[in-house]
Ligand SMILES: Nc1ncnc2c1ncn2[C@@H]1O[C@H](COP(=O)(O)OP(=O)(O)O)[C@@H](O)[C@H]1O
C-alpha cells in the first residue's frame with residue numbers, strides 16, 4: 117500500500133502545549149480518525165499535517181514530500197474547519213468557487229464546477245443564499261463542497277459533525293462515504309466521538325496529552341492494551357462502562 121502521509125518523530129511546542137513525538141503512516145484512500153478528549157492536541161495535529169506551522173522537529177511528508185516545502189496551492193489538501201469557516205458575506209456559490217477564483221479559473225468554468233459539486237452534495241437549491249441562512253447540514257455540505265471542488269488528494273476535517281443534530285450526522289456519515297468513493301481521496305479527521313470514529317474510519321489513533329497512542333483498526337477500538345491511560349480513556353475508571361462523549 118502506498119503511503120499518503122508519513123509523520124515521523126514529529127514534535128511541536130505551542131505555548132505550554134506540546135505535541136510529542138508523533139509517528140503515523142496513513143495509506144492512500146484510507147479513512148483515519150484521531151480520537152481524543154478536548155485539549156489533547158487533535159486540532160494542532162491536523163493543522164500540522166496541513167503544513168500550517170513552520171517551527172517543529174521531525175517530518176510530515178505527503179506523498180513523499182515535506183508538506184512545508186510544497187506551496188500552499190499545490191498541496192492539494194482540503195481542510196474542513198470545526199465551525200466550517202464559511203465566508204459570511206459571500207453566497208454559497210461564491211464560497212464554493214472561492215478557491216477556483218484564486219486559481220483564476222474563468223467564470224463559466226467556475227460556475228460549471230460549482231454546480232456539479234453542489235449537485236453531488238445536494239445543495240443546488242441554496243447556491244444563492246448566504247451562510248447565515250443555512251441549516252447546520254447545509255453549512256457542512258457547503259464547507260465540504262468548497263474543499264472538494266479543488267480536487268484534493270487528501271481531506272482533513274476537524275470535528276466535522278460535532279455541531280450537527282443526530283439525524284443530520286447520520287446523513288453526513290453516508291455523504292462522506294459517497295464522497296470517499298467518488299473522489300477516492302484519503303481522509304483524516306478528528307473527533308471526540310467514539311461512535312463516529314468507529315462508523316467512519318478504517319483505523320483510529322487515540323490522542324492523550326499531545327501523544328498519539330493506541331493506533332488500531334476501528335473494529336478493535338475497545339480492545340484493552342498495556343497502556344492504562346488509553347484503557348481509562350476508552351472505558352472510564354470502572355471497566356465495562358464506556359465514557360460518555
Ligand atoms: N497557537 C497556540 N498557542 C498556544 N497554545 C495553543 C495554540 N494552539 C493550541 N494551543 C493549545 O494546545 C492544546 C491543544 O489544543 P487543540 O489541538 O486545539 O486540542 P483539541 O483539538 O484536541 O481540543 C490546548 O491546550 C490549546 O490551548
Ligand SMILES: [Mg+2]
Pocket residue numbers: 158159160274275
Ligand atoms: Mg480541536
